[in-house]
Amino acid sequence: MSENAIATLTLASPEEVAGRHLAHHFDTPQQQFDSGKLGMWLFLGTEFLLFSGLFCAYAVYRMLHPQIFIYASRYLDPVSGALCTLVLVTSGFTMAWAIRCAQLGKRTGLIIALLLTIAGGFGFLVIHGYEYFEEYQQHLMWGTHYHPAVNAPRQQVVVAKSGAVGGSWSQLDQLGKQGYLVAHSNIAPAAIGPAGPALAQQPTASFTAASVTAAAAQPHNVQIFFGIYFLMTGLHSIHVIVGIILLTYLLVRAIRKDFGPGYYAPVDFIGLYWGVVDMIWMFLFPLLYLIH
Amino acid sequence: MxxxxxxxxxxxxxxxxxxxxxxxxxxxxxxxLFTLDHKRIGLMYLISGLTMFFIGGMLAMVIRTQLLVPNGLIFHGSYEAYKHYNQVFTLHGIIMVFMVLVPIPPGALGNFVLPLMIGAKDVAFPRLNLLSYYLYVTGAIMAVVSTLLGAVDTGWTFYTPFSIQTETYVVWMVLGIFLLGFSSILTGLNFIVTIHKLRAPGMKWFRMPVFVWASYATSIIQVAATPVLGVTLLLLVAERVMGVGIFNSALGGDPVLFQDFFWFYSHPAVYIMILPAMGIVGEIITVFSRKPIFGYKFIVMSSLAIALIGFVVWGHHLFVNGQSAEWDAIFSFMTFFVAVPSAVKVFNWLATMYKGAISLTTPMLYALSFIVLFTIGGFTGVILGALATNVVLHDTYFVVAHFHYVMMGGTIIAFIGGLHYWWPKMFGRMYNETLGRITCVMLFIGINLTFFPQFIVGAEGMPRRYATYLPQYQPYMIASTVGAYIQLAAFVLMAGYLIHSLVRGKKAAANPWGASTLDWSMxxxxxxxxxxxxxxxxxxxxxxxxxxxxxxxxxxxxxxxxxxxxxxxxxx
Structure with a gap:
């Protein structure tokens, strides 16, 4: 093959590439790109609005029944939640890196960054899936499926294991033996339910079986919290799965050498979507895991 | 070329x-089937929409026939029979709202006309446009499937707790409507981007025809309100499938929250239905008065005002449902307030006609009918928006009459007017003008005869959604049913001469009406x-x-x- 042929193959200018991807009803690649971007932003706006219904339900029920949220949120593991956050934020960074690589035409970098982003998505799903599994095992579910074997949130179990609580908590011991319940948290005893503020001021060492029993008296309708929790995180996880599918599509096209300085709109737009999926989690994490 | x-x-x-x-x-x-041309997609929407309109209309005929006699002519005597009546009016409502009134004016006329009006070769995202059509078809098919499995009997509003308890196929229906909503979002998104990015050189914002502005306002509502309907319907599905309890008071949830969510979409949705109609009427009136539209910017801004204020009036559906008195007052005030931009439009149309060279063609007759019927519907809306009268009239036939004047007398009449107006452009054929005018007069009489008596029986206290009624209301109910049959006859006549025009109609000129907007320039x-x-x-x-x-x-x-x-x- 002559030098010339190779040169024309590899050195198609960005303008030529852009022209090849120009749809018939647009005048310029810039107009096409701007249209796509505006459309994407509008779509992401509708995504926020889709979640807004759930945020609204959250706000209504938290305002009406703060004790449920304070009580039930102790069941969720902030460490696991924080890990999810870390993984998603990192994948957001690698996604931004992928967009940059696409713009600069660095194919290898693009492929690596996309792979890392996909890995982040899977990592999130695995960590969160494990949380779901734990909650399922403890019957910490929505509606009529909520009937935990032990009426005690996670941090109380930690207290129990640390030896400050006396005899009658064999159930807790049993759960402790399963390992995962006591594995994650060093957080001080929680402010729990109506009796919470008083308890929170007591040092861990003087935590008695009687006070734990008082604290363990759970408010009515705790299942509402778990209903909202599963709906919000579930809808979000569906978005993560869709994101992974879209990223895989990008990966295939990246391997096919579709993207470069002249044409990177899909990477840019799906990157925006991924950013919004990240951002929604940024709201979900404190609202669900970090209630005081 | x-x-x-x-x-x-x-x-x-x-x-x-x-x-x-x-x-x-x-x-x-x-x-x-695989076309990306906005005009062909518009036409496919038109055919699908008219099919759904036919089905919904036949269900209406069943309802009106049932109500000819106090004990019910078709369904009577047993719980099962009355349940079938519930299923019939529920399907009528769902089909008309979610498959005709919301998607068809933008989907059929908007798709066809909007790119032509702003000088664009197509909408911004033609593939998305086609996807949007197929989502519409899929949603409609799911609704049909759910009907065959066990037709929903909740009313089109799906109020909890009944929608959680009924044994009919709510989940199928609701998922179908979720897809219809998604379709609606994508159409709105497509139009917004098209209007922002694909206007021809020199087509500044305030040089756009009023129909484009109306479509823009409609699209804003579609994009901003429909996602909330989506999540509401998903919650209802979660409620039925998983027993999540958000709307179930037995599990600590709040059924009224469903009503708030539902109307947060569904009240703006009535403006999705009426705004394109107002845009169509604006175009028709200026053309057939041979006068530039009066107060162009006021008409434009009133469309946007209706779209925005429309988001903060939903609570007027909950006046008797345990909403606080303060919120009642606020929502009542906002409801009065949203009547202002609607009135601005009506006055501007009248001022456009003033001293104009009016020709009473078929589209113009529809536009004039719209003004009369919409005004009646609008004013009775203000009566319903007032707290004291609302408590009395809530859930009576007065409400039924009110929204049928707005939906049937407003949206459908304007849509049919628009269909006649753009028919020559769509198919290149002229229809029989005389028959067109006769049909319009028949429809005008039919609509008034159908729905005006319902104001009276409603004011006298006849509740809506009942399969039977007290004998004292029978004369009004008979009048109403006769009106419905007149409408049916008018639609049959219309179908006849429109189809005839496709085959035998005179060839249409590029600009048969003398319109100055771009859609008539080719x-x-x-x-x-x-x-x-x-x-x-x-x-x-x-x-x-x-x-x-x-x-x-x-x-x-x-x-x-x-x-x-x-x-x-x-x-x-």
Whole structure:
């Protein structure tokens, strides 16, 4: 093959590439790109609005029944939640890196960054899936499926294991033996339910079986919290799965050498979507895991 | 590509290359099913929508026939029979709202006309447009499937707790409507981007026709309100499938929250239905009065005002449902407030006609009917928005009459007017004008005869949604049913002459009505690419002094070179 042929193959200018991807009803690649971007932003706006219904339900029920949220949120593991956050934020960074690589035409970098982003998505799903599994095992579910074997949130179990609580908590011991319940948290005893503020001021060492029993008296309708929790995180996880599918599509096209300085709109737009999926989690994490 | 220009001054009204237009460029069923042309997609929406309108209309006939006698003519005597009546009016409502009124004016007329009006070759995302159509079809099919499995009997509002308890196939229906909602979002998104990014050179914001502005306001509501319906319906599905308890008081949830969520979408949704209708009426009135529209900017801004205020009135559906008195007062005030921009429009239309050279063509008769019927519907809406009267009239036939005047007398009448107005552009044929006018008068009489008696029985206390009623209401109910039959006859007549026009109709000129907007600047029907030359716009949308009727063409032509529509050459 002559030098010339190779040169024309590899050195198609960005303008030529852009022209090849120009749809018939647009005048310029810039107009096409701007249209796509505006459309994407509008779509992401509708995504926020889709979640807004759930945020609204959250706000209504938290305002009406703060004790449920304070009580039930102790069941969720902030460490696991924080890990999810870390993984998603990192994948957001690698996604931004992928967009940059696409713009600069660095194919290898693009492929690596996309792979890392996909890995982040899977990592999130695995960590969160494990949380779901734990909650399922403890019957910490929505509606009529909520009937935990032990009426005690996670941090109380930690207290129990640390030896400050006396005899009658064999159930807790049993759960402790399963390992995962006591594995994650060093957080001080929680402010729990109506009796919470008083308890929170007591040092861990003087935590008695009687006070734990008082604290363990759970408010009515705790299942509402778990209903909202599963709906919000579930809808979000569906978005993560869709994101992974879209990223895989990008990966295939990246391997096919579709993207470069002249044409990177899909990477840019799906990157925006991924950013919004990240951002929604940024709201979900404190609202669900970090209630005081 | 050869084009012939038959007019003096030349470049504005073009004829298509002989024989070539969007209807026959590309043959076979596949060229339709996979088309990306906004005009063909619009046409497919039109056919699907009219099919659904036919089904919904037949259900209405069943309802009206049932109510001919106090004990019910069709369903009577048993719990099961009354349940069937519930299923019939529920399906009527769901089909008319979610499959006709919300998607069809934007989907059929908007799709066809909007890109033509702003000088675009297509909508911004043609594939998304096609996807949106197929989501509509899929949603409609799911609704049919759920009907066959066990028709929903909740009313179109799906109020909890009954929608959680009923044994009918709510989940199927609700998921179908979720898809319809998604379709609606994508259409709105497509139109917003099209209007922002694909206007022809010189088509400034305030040079857009009022129908484009109305579509823009509609699209804003579609994009901003429909996602909330989506999540509400998903919650209802979660409620039924998982027993999540958000709307179930037995599990600590709040059924009224469902009503708030539902109406947060569904009240703005009535403006999704009425705004395109108002846009259509604006176009028709200015053309057939031969006068630029009066108060153009006020009409434009009132569309946006309706869209925005429409978001903060939903609580007027909950006046008797345990809402606090303070919120009642606020929502009542906002409801009065949203009547203002609607009234601005009506006054501007009247002022447009004042001293105009009015010709009472079929589209114009529909526009005039719209003004009368919509005004009645609007004023009774204010009566319902007032707290004291609402408590009395809530859930009576007064409400039924009110929203049928707005939906049937407003949206459907304007839509049919628009269909007649753009029919020559869509199909290149003229329909029988005399039959068109007769049909419009029949519909006007039929609608009033159907729904006006319902105001009276409603004010006397007859509740809505009941399969039976007290004998004292029978004369009104008979009148109402006769009115419905007159409407049916009118629609049959309309179907007859419209279909006849497709085969035998006189060929339409490029601009049979003498409209000055861009959608009439190409041949009828248009070619696939819409414009032979990219138009350049130098003035506002409405100007009638520079055209006159040419009997040989059966349409209007420009009488002097028009600076507004100068071609910019063939390099485009």
């Amino acid at each position: 050869t084009t012939t220009t038959a007019e003096i001054g030349g470049h504005a009204w073009e004829h298509a290359p002989i024989g070539g237009n969007y209807l026959n460029e590309g043959k076979g069923i596949k060229s339709w 041949a009828s029907p248009p070619t696939t690419g819409n414009f032979q030359h990219m138009p350049v716009i130098t003035q506002g949308p409405y100007h009638y002094e520079d055209m006159e009727y040419d009997g040989r063409l059966g349409g209007f032509v420009h009488v002097e070179p028009v600076p507004a529509l100068a071609g910019v050459g063939s390099e485009h």
